[in-house]
Amino acid sequence: xxxxxxxxxxxxxxxxxxxAEVPVAKFIAGGTNLLDLMKHEIEIPKHLIDxxxxxxxxxxxxxxxxxRIGALVSNAALSADTRVRxxxxxxxxxxxxxxxxxxxxxxxxxxxxxxxTRCGYFxxxxxxxxxxxxxxxxAALSKGAATRQxxxxxxxxxxxxxxxxxxxxxxxxxxxxxxxxxxxxxxxxLTLDEFYQxxxxxxxxxxxxxxxxxxxxxxxxxxxxxxxxxxxVRDRASYAFALVSVALIQAPDGTGRVALGGVAPxxxxxxxxxxxxxxxxxxxMARLLDGARPTQxxxxxxxxxxxxxxxxxxxx
Amino acid sequence: xxxxNNVERHPKTVNPDSSTFSLTVNxxxxxxxxxxxxxxxxxxxxxLKLTGTKKGCDHGQCGACTVSVxxxxxxxxxxxxxxxxxxxxxxxxxxxxVGHLDPMQQAFVDHDAFQCGYCTPGQICSAKAVLEEIQAGxxxxxxxxxxxxxEISDAExxxxxxxxxxxxxxxxxxxxxxxxxxxxxS
Ligand SMILES: Cc1cc2nc3c(=O)[nH]c(=O)nc-3n(C[C@H](O)[C@H](O)[C@H](O)COP(=O)(O)OP(=O)(O)OC[C@H]3O[C@@H](n4cnc5c(N)ncnc54)[C@H](O)[C@@H]3O)c2cc1C
Ligand code: SF4
Ligand code: FES
Ligand code: FES
Numbered sequence: 001x002x003x004x005x006x007x008x009x010x011x012x013x014x015x016x017x018x019x020a021e022v023p024v025a026k027f028i029a030g031g032t033n034l035l036d037l038m039k040h041e042i043e044i045p046k047h048l049i050d051x052x053x054x055x056x057x058x059x060x061x062x063x064x065x066x067x068r069i070g071a072l073v074s075n076a077a078l079s080a081d082t083r084v085r086x087x088x089x090x091x092x093x094x095x096x097x098x099x100x101x102x103x104x105x106x107x108x109x110x111x112x113x114x115x116x117t118r119c120g121y122f123x124x125x126x127x128x129x130x131x132x133x134x135x136x137x138x139a140a141l142s143k144g145a146a147t148r149q150x151x152x153x154x155x156x157x158x159x160x161x162x163x164x165x166x167x168x169x170x171x172x173x174x175x176x177x178x179x180x181x182x183x184x185x186x187x188x189x190l191t192l193d194e195f196y197q198x199x200x201x202x203x204x205x206x207x208x209x210x211x212x213x214x215x216x217x218x219x220x221x222x223x224x225x226x227x228x229x230x231x232x233v234r235d236r237a238s239y240a241f242a243l244v245s246v247a248l249i250q251a252p253d254g255t256g257r258v259a260l261g262g263v264a265p266x267x268x269x270x271x272x273x274x275x276x277x278x279x280x281x282x283x284x285m286a287r288l289l290d291g292a293r294p295t296q297x298x299x300x301x302x303x304x305x306x307x308x309x310x311x312x313x314x315x316x
Numbered sequence: 317x318x319x320x321n322n323v324e325r326h327p328k329t330v331n332p333d334s335s336t337f338s339l340t341v342n343x344x345x346x347x348x349x350x351x352x353x354x355x356x357x358x359x360x361x362x363x364l365k366l367t368g369t370k371k372g373c374d375h376g377q378c379g380a381c382t383v384s385v386x387x388x389x390x391x392x393x394x395x396x397x398x399x400x401x402x403x404x405x406x407x408x409x410x411x412x413x414v415g416h417l418d419p420m421q422q423a424f425v426d427h428d429a430f431q432c433g434y435c436t437p438g439q440i441c442s443a444k445a446v447l448e449e450i451q452a453g454x455x456x457x458x459x460x461x462x463x464x465x466x467e468i469s470d471a472e473x474x475x476x477x478x479x480x481x482x483x484x485x486x487x488x489x490x491x492x493x494x495x496x497x498x499x500x501x502s
Contacts, residue, residue: 005332006352006398032394035355036375048352050399053326076388080454085462096457100479101449102442103376105388106395238457238478 001038008050012216013185015051020183020212022047027214029072030106032099033115040123042116042132051110056216059083065222068179071110071215075167076101078109087223090247093230094170100239110215113168113178113195114207117161117265118241119150130158131203138203145295149243152294152301154264159203160295163266164241168192170230172267173247173259177219183212189219196266206265226251231312232261233304244304248312254278258309260288263301281310327401337401341366342410352398357381359397360407368408368437372481379480382438382445383407389445391479408437411444419500420444423493431484439480443494446476447501468498 009015019025026045028034029052037043056070059081067083078084079095099107121127121139128137140147140160151162171192178195180188190208197205209215229248234240242262250256256277259269273288285306292302327337336349341364348363357374360366360383372380374393381392384406411418417425420440430436450466458475459466466472473494474487482490 001353003333004352005329006327006335006396007329008326008399008401028396028399030394031396031399032376032391035394035396039374048396052399076454080452082463085455089462092455092462093457096455096459099376100379101446101456101476102379102382102389102391102479103394106390238475 002041002044002046004045005047006050007047008053010053010055012051012054012056012181012214015049015054016181016183016212016214017185018049018212019214022049025049025212027051027110029108029111030074031111032103032106033111037116040125042123042125051214056110062219067220069109069218069220071108071217073109075099075104075107075109075112078167079104088170088174088220089228090173090230090249091167091170091220093228094166094232094245094247097230097232097242097245098166109167109218112165113171113215113218115165116206118164119161120146122161131161131199134202134204147295147297149241150295150298151265152263152298153268153289153292154198154266155293156199156201156203158201159199159265161199161203162262162264163196163206164262165267166230166232166242166245166261168196169245169247169259169261169267171218171220172269173249173257174224175221177221178215179217179219180209180213181216182210187216188213192267193269199265203265224249224257226256227316229312229315231308233308244301244308246305246308246312248309250277250313258284258288260305263289263292263305281306281313284309327398335398337398339397339400339403339405341405342407348397350397352396354397355393356383356385356395356397356400356405357392360392360405366407366409369441370434370437372435372438377481378435378438379442380435380438382441382480384441384445387448389442406441408441411440418444419497420493423496424490426496427489427493428486429489429493430482430486435480435482435484435486439477439482439490442477442480443490443497446473446494447498449476468495468502470495473498 024046028048057072079092127139150160178190227250232242232245245261247259257274276283327335334351338347370380372378376391376394383392458471
């Protein structure tokens with residue numbers, strides 16, 4: 001790990017201003033992803049701004065009838081909140097399927113959204129990676145590469161990595177928004193679709209955040225009634241990232257919403273796929289995975305996604 | 317020097333790359349001046365010579381470094397020491413009272429819940445927290461009803477202990493040990 005200076009700030013706007021002002025600064029919240037990457041020297045910040053003291057660790061009701069989740073609320077606290085368990089169960093389910101008990105105590109809402117990909121070549125600093133070193137090339141796209149875990153849709157010729165968050169998939173199906181403060185003190189609200197960027201030619205750009213911009217909260221709209229479920233398929237029964245995951249909210253009349261994790265650079269959802277839900281899993285996936293570009297090694301995710309949704313729909 | 321929890325927790329910058337801060341470990345207060353890079357795990361082991369907490373992977377993947385911070389279990393390897401100004405930390409060295417083991421330590425002995433013992437401090441710290449988390453109603457991946465009280469079961473314990481790996485595969489006896497403590501409590 002390279003040396004860095006450190007400060008702890010108590011105000012979000014001040015944190016954002018500092019992050020824009022100090023060269024190569026980064027926020028640190030739970031540290032569970034950033035420190036891991038700093039040890040590998042994949043992230044090399046010169047200055048860390050600890051946002052743990054900014055008081056953003058509460059979940060409060062909004063005027064619209066939803067919830068405002070402070071960016072510092074831990075994944076454990078969020079999963080255990082009685083309002084979330086009752087009205088946003090898909091979110092509780094997604095959270096408890098991720099990482100471990102120890103990690104969920106530290107992992108924060110903001111940090112979870114911004115955790116970086118688990119592509120093995122991104123982690124292997126001996127291999128070329130466009131996300132790590134723009135323009136270097138992508139080891140995952142070379143012949144014979146191990147791509148079993150990687151993306152099948154929304155990917156590009158520069159990068160086929162997935163976004164690893166479980167929480168974000170549930171937030172996507174809930175139509176959550178991300179609230180931020182910019183370095184000049186402006187408050188912004190972004191839908192998850194606006195927040196996450198597709199790789200295109202610039203896989204190093206993952207979100208719409210500007211320099212210094214800090215996440216202050218995630219906003220949940222009023223509860224959506226119906227069955228909430230999250231089904232995560234992985235290589236072991238616990239403590240592993242998703243190969244494919246499905247977040248589902250389904251009303252008694254069969255209509256609803258579906259988002260996929262483990263397949264794309266961001267949580268994957270389409271309106272026309274949602275509309276096909278009453279016709280079943282294959283109708284949904286025909287739309288949701290239309291335009292998929294899997295590799296030979298990860299084409300199984302097409303089948304797995306459909307079967308995972310089918311399995312969820314068959315439950316009850 | 318007395319310090320209350322209300323004091324703003326701002327470590328003092330010594331030079332650009334290191335800071336001075338205070339934390340409590342096993343009821344004893346320490347003031348440390350360390351390179352900002354020092355993890356909580358390295359501070360415990362290298363500075364405070366509390367080598368009970370182990371380093372397995374140093375990347376959050378094994379749980380050998382599990383300690384309790386302000387009552388919550390975390391991986392000490394993925395946390396910077398400087399971020400723990402004012403925190404109250406318990407490690408395996410703080411588990412036993414003079415003259416007798418913590419019930420979880422005793423249960424691990426009773427059930428032979430280890431072989432090499434390397435993962436054991438982390439397992440015990442985690443197991444103690446798991447029973448508290450169940451009691452506090454924290455849901456897990458295997459909790460069937462999110463809105464009902466949680467019942468202790470083998471499945472709940474296994475799932476909640478999944479962040480602690482054991483290369484020797486002592487899992488079956490670890491489960492028995494945790495069940496023993498859970499039964500005595502209930
Ligand atoms: C072994 C292991 C297994 C895991 N398994 C899973 C899994 O199965 N599913 C899953 O979803 N996740 C998993 N995770 C990832 C885990 O969920 C993330 O590490 C965690 O959510 C990150 O949150 P944090 O607060 O620790 O972020 P940090 O590490 O503190 O920060 C991450 C990034 O976010 C930035 N940041 C943090 N807060 C803010 C803010 N408020 N505004 C702007 N930027 C901010 C930081 O600058 C940094 O770039 C796993 C992690 C490990 C180590
Ligand atoms: S898929 Fe993306 S993250 Fe993985 S090596 Fe290629 S550019 Fe890097
Ligand atoms: S040493 Fe911390 S989890 Fe392995
Ligand atoms: S007893 Fe050897 S690793 Fe667990």
